[in-house]
Amino acid sequence: MPETQVVPLADLVLDPAGTTDVDKLARNLCPGKVDAPEWLSRARDAWDALPLPLRRGVHRFRRHSGRQGVLVVHGLPVDEAALPATPPAPDSVQRDATVPAAVLTMLACGLGDPAAYLAEKSGALVQDVVPVRGKENFSGNAGSALLTFHNENAFHRHEPDYVLLLCLRADHDRIAGLRTACLREVLPLLTEASREALFAPEFITKPPPSFGAGTGTHEPQPVLSGAADDPDIRMATIATTPLTPRAETALAEFGQACDTTARTTRLAPGDLAIVDNRVTVHGRTAFRPRYDGADRWLQRTFAIADLRRSRDHRPRDGYVLTR
Ligand SMILES: O=C(O)CCC(=O)C(=O)O
Ligand SMILES: [Fe+2]
Secondary structure, eight states, X not given: OOOOOBOOOSEEEOOHHHHHHHHHHHHHTOSOBTTSHHHHHHHHHHHTTSOHHHHHHHHXXXXXXXXXXXXXEEOOOOOGXXXXXXXXXXXXXXXXXXHHHHHHXXXXXXXXXXXXXXXXXXXXXXXXXXXXXXXXXXXSTTOOSOEEEEOTTTTSTTOOSEEEEEEEEOOTTSOOOEEEEEHHHHGGGSOHHHHHHHTSSOEEEOOOTTSOTTOSOOOOBOSEESOTTSOEEOOBTTTEEEOSHHHHHHHHHHHHHHHHHOEEEOOOTTOEEEEETTTEEEEEOOOOOOOSSOSOEEEEEEEESOXXXXXXXXXXXXXXXXX
């Protein structure tokens, strides 16, 4: 992997009045139960009252996520001094409404609807992304070694359209970087033969280690699909296996092109990265947790643009996909 380059991503900066307005709306949603349908309805209504530049920026991104497929929003209300200790436990989630959880949910409602997968983090809509002692080398968000490029839940028929990652607390050394690579920058670097192979159903993508066993179809699928000039990606470096020699070559080339075009962003408290999971893969650089209660802490929510399409995966028309 080449030396990490810190390149600014497309961003949207809230002015101080905007931060205050978002904070007020989020506080109105506290206390509450994040996963309760009534609370989610209130969060959806609150989206309408968010500052116009924020709603406009998110809606523009929803229509087209740009060459980088990521939008970073700066200046969201996160009061680091008022936060509790970074949760130390594996699979911790945020079921009680807090300002950051309300911010994530309001914005997920502007992109579509929030959604979660029962097999992962107990199906909670707002999940903690924190380093866990003993899981340093785990290929998931509990780890702190390099996390390789992946689409979120690439194996799933209804993968999330957007991954929202809000920084509550940065790592001690300020070296942890969210890495992203967008197909719109990767595609021009691929040979014709590799593009052809990536469009063929010659890959198996298994569920990530964060999912319980027994999920997924294990049917061969392509890595690229849709428009030849702007395709969707489905891959995870550690979960996608090429089934043919040409698929193997193409996947290696794809990985190199991701490294060449990778952008790294070090999120600060109040920064939210919205990753367009259809066209962008993401990962994270290594960092050094101390397990002292002040480690890096992000909260994560997925958004699905058209929830209706996954209705048969969601009992009682809820927000949790149970298969
Ligand atoms: O820790 C990060 O910056 C990203 C982790 C990740 O890939 C995820 O939570 O989906
Ligand atoms: Fe991820």
